[in-house]
Amino acid sequence: LLQEVVDITKERFGFYHAHIYLLDETGDHLVLAAGAGEPGRRMVAEGRSIPLSREQSLVARSARERKGVTVNDVTQAPDFLPNPLLPDTRSELAVPMVVGEKLVGVFDVQSDAIGRFTDADIDIQNTLASQIAVAIQNARQYELANRFQQQYTLALEGSNDGIWDWDIANDSIFYSQRWKSMLGFEAHELT
Numbered sequence: 001l002l003q004e005v006v007d008i009t010k011e012r013f014g015f016y017h018a019h020i021y022l023l024d025e026t027g028d029h030l031v032l033a034a035g036a037g038e039p040g041r042r043m044v045a046e047g048r049s050i051p052l053s054r055e056q057s058l059v060a061r062s063a064r065e066r067k068g069v070t071v072n073d074v075t076q077a078p079d080f081l082p083n084p085l086l087p088d089t090r091s092e093l094a095v096p097m098v099v100g101e102k103l104v105g106v107f108d109v110q111s112d113a114i115g116r117f118t119d120a121d122i123d124i125q126n127t128l129a130s131q132i133a134v135a136i137q138n139a140r141q142y143e144l145a146n147r148f149q150q151q152y153t154l155a156l157e158g159s160n161d162g163i164w165d166w167d168i169a170n171d172s173i174f175y176s177q178r179w180k181s182m183l184g185f186e187a188h189e190l191t
Contacts, residue, residue, distance in 0.1 A: 001139075002020050002033050002034035002132070002136075003034045005018075005020065005132060006018040006019055006034045006035060007037070010036035010037065013109070013121075013124075015036075015109045015111055016086070016090075016111050016112040017035070017036055017037070017039065017040065017086050018040075018107075018109045019032060019036065019040050019043070019108050020035075020097075020107055021033065021049075021059055021063075021105045021106045021108065022104065022136070023063065023104060023105050024049070027052070029051055029052060030049060030050045030052060030063055030106055032047075032048040033105070039085040039086055042085060050081070054081070056079050056080070056081050057081040058079060058092050058094045058108070059081070059108050061079055062094035062106050062108075063096055063103055063105075063106050066098060066103060067096065068095040068122055068125070068126055069092075069095075070091075070092075070117050070122060071091060072114060072115045072117055073090065073091060073114045073115070074089055074091060074092055080092065086110060089110045089111070089112065090111060091111045091114055091115065091116040091117055092108065093108070093110075093117045093122065093125055094106050094108040095107050095108075095126050096129065097129045097130070098133055099133045099134055099137045104132075104136050105136070106129075107128065160178055161176070161178060162176060162179030162181075162183075163179055164179050175190055
């Protein structure tokens with residue numbers, strides 16, 4: 001999904017480049033998760049990351065300040081971090097991806113034209129970054145719920161106990177295989 005977002009953003013908005021950094025588990029580094037085109041894929045494959053504390057980085061600054069950072073002439077920005085794979089970057093817009101108070105990452109777009117970004121661009125990219133952050137958070141929650149379900153199932157099977165569970169809200173009942181066999185039923189005999 002993230003790769004599609006950066007590729008489509010680059011194409012539809014006519015940007016020189018777009019990429020998404022995600023905050024690592026320690027909260028110390030922004031790890032490149034997706035980058036548009038061949039340069040982006042190459043940077044992801046190399047495992048590029050930016051320390052959150054790095055002063056010479058618009059992406060890190062956006063994450064630290066939790067607000068969008070726009071530089072319409074990177075040659076005039078002391079905290080611009082040049083990238084040899086993106087030599088034609090002339091302006092950059094980095095917006096944090098935040099859910100509630102939690103920083104998820106940074107959505108960054110670049111242009112090969114000086115003065116490219118307007119207030120409207122900032123608003124659009126902020127909205128897009130917010131939607132990306134929610135999608136990432138939902139995917140993480142879904143993954144966590146699946147992991148919990150797998151652990152629960154493994155513990156249930158290993159316990160050899162007969163268990164049933166009534167979900168009152170959905171009016172459904174779960175019967176473990178062991179519970180059915182303790183009562184003399186085959187798995188298919190009770191639904």
